[in-house]
Amino acid sequence: MDPSVEAQVAEAHRREWAYVLAATVRVTGDIDLAEECVQEAYARALTTWPHRGVPERPGAWLTTVARRRGIDLVRRRATHDRVLPELAGAGSQEPVGTDDSGEIADDRLRLIFTCCHPALAPEAQVALTLRLVCGLTTSEVARMFLVSETTMAARITRAKKKIAAARIPYRVPGPAELPGRIDAVLTVVHLVFTTGYTAPTGSELLRSDLVERSVHLARMLRSLLPRDPDVAGLLALVLLTDARRPTRMAADGTLTLLSDQDRSRWDPDEIAEGLGLVREALSHRPPGRFALMAAIAAVHAEAPSWSATDWTELVGLYDVLVAIWPSPVVALNRAVAVGLARGPSDGLAALEALADEPQLASYAYLPSARADFLRRLGRDEEAHAAYGEALALTDNAVEAAFLAARRTETAVRLEHQRTTRT
Amino acid sequence: MAEYLVLIYEDEHAIEQADPEAWATMMAGHTAFAEAHGSAMRGGNALQPSATATSIRSDGAGGFTITDGAFAETKEALGGYYLLEAADLDEAISLAKAIPAAFGGVEVRPVRPLG
Numbered sequence: 001m002d003p004s005v006e007a008q009v010a011e012a013h014r015r016e017w018a019y020v021l022a023a024t025v026r027v028t029g030d031i032d033l034a035e036e037c038v039q040e041a042y043a044r045a046l047t048t049w050p051h052r053g054v055p056e057r058p059g060a061w062l063t064t065v066a067r068r069r070g071i072d073l074v075r076r077r078a079t080h081d082r083v084l085p086e087l088a089g090a091g092s093q094e095p096v097g098t099d100d101s102g103e104i105a106d107d108r109l110r111l112i113f114t115c116c117h118p119a120l121a122p123e124a125q126v127a128l129t130l131r132l133v134c135g136l137t138t139s140e141v142a143r144m145f146l147v148s149e150t151t152m153a154a155r156i157t158r159a160k161k162k163i164a165a166a167r168i169p170y171r172v173p174g175p176a177e178l179p180g181r182i183d184a185v186l187t188v189v190h191l192v193f194t195t196g197y198t199a200p201t202g203s204e205l206l207r208s209d210l211v212e213r214s215v216h217l218a219r220m221l222r223s224l225l226p227r228d229p230d231v232a233g234l235l236a237l238v239l240l241t242d243a244r245r246p247t248r249m250a251a252d253g254t255l256t257l258l259s260d261q262d263r264s265r266w267d268p269d270e271i272a273e274g275l276g277l278v279r280e281a282l283s284h285r286p287p288g289r290f291a292l293m294a295a296i297a298a299v300h301a302e303a304p305s306w307s308a309t310d311w312t313e314l315v316g317l318y319d320v321l322v323a324i325w326p327s328p329v330v331a332l333n334r335a336v337a338v339g340l341a342r343g344p345s346d347g348l349a350a351l352e353a354l355a356d357e358p359q360l361a362s363y364a365y366l367p368s369a370r371a372d373f374l375r376r377l378g379r380d381e382e383a384h385a386a387y388g389e390a391l392a393l394t395d396n397a398v399e400a401a402f403l404a405a406r407r408t409e410t411a412v413r414l415e416h417q418r419t420t421r422t
Numbered sequence: 423m424a425e426y427l428v429l430i431y432e433d434e435h436a437i438e439q440a441d442p443e444a445w446a447t448m449m450a451g452h453t454a455f456a457e458a459h460g461s462a463m464r465g466g467n468a469l470q471p472s473a474t475a476t477s478i479r480s481d482g483a484g485g486f487t488i489t490d491g492a493f494a495e496t497k498e499a500l501g502g503y504y505l506l507e508a509a510d511l512d513e514a515i516s517l518a519k520a521i522p523a524a525f526g527g528v529e530v531r532p533v534r535p536l537g
Contacts (some may be wrong), residue, residue: 121491
């Protein structure tokens, strides 16, 4: 087969999957059936396009094929089987939801809001979004989250069953619910991003496949909801953080901290685009949590070096963020910024205030941040113990190697102090 | 006279695995119960499995936490019920939010369509 045609089918899969599936669900009223039809349409593209040529609008071609097959199957099912419960809202002729600008939103939004419905478990929302909106196979999604294919298949099946049985609607929520529901969607995309950017388990620090999918999702949301400041904030956040990806890991696979990264290798295009989006997101008052997180990433992106970073500005941004999003993890990041703005003893005091947070009890960054401030205060013995605590809490092999190296450094210094003392 | 709500608790996994014959026996049992005691019956339904449930709790400040799954808290006990008709889960949730449940929360469970 012509490799260029195959590549174009793959490209159409990456770009158009959500559009084709979302439009097909509308005719089948059943997600599983729609998936089947869309897969068939792509298979048909692989056999048809090589001799008939790639259509001018591949997405429209695929949609037509998938929908025609869907109508056919629905008719056949209606005559042979008892009629399936239809996905609530799928067949309705009500006008498609509009965003705040009054623009007509497309079917992909319905699909995204269904996948990220708050009545589904968070891990099911993430799995469904990758499966249905990004078109990944169940085994791909399973590999991304390092669970068995059987486990992931059960998670996805259970979620699909709930969508049908509980009648989770296939619809863009009304204006009253929309802000909260958009936040749920952004949370899912952000979770995909952070899971990829700091893989919680495994031998790799970064999982680029997940990072790239989340950037793709954030861009899709931006094109579907172009005037939403939180969507702009999320896209800015992922772009500005992703810009640092090439420098996050050294050639030998070890972790490179923000302080040691070669900033000349940060992606200038992603930074420029991200900075523009941050300005847009911050122009809406009050700024949302993603806009503030993006503003924090922007301060780093614009700083010529770690030592020339505006830590006071960062503490100010974290103060506002903690006020609207009182998460212990945000408070921890704020404490680190305090230490860098005002000195390690202030940072340590801010960290100590978080010592009893149950949500941080198994979070390796708390002891590792404490270890760093203790080390800088010359309290090597306590630093050594804190590195040990952090080490016990991390499941990521690359981070563990970094912490072990730092712990060895403090051990060597302690040993040196002991020998020079005697 | 007084009214009583009788709740049916069964092993969901076993029901899911039941063969058509066992299923038919169960349905025949319910039909027989309805025929014999119809005069006492005010209503009744089969529910979808607990995996299709959604739990809703008020945060006391006008907001709500919505979670997947049945109400699993042990210190809270079933205290009442409403049977509501709604177009879809979103409408059911918005109705459920209007039910006062300050000492706990509510669980929305779809009724299983039969026949």
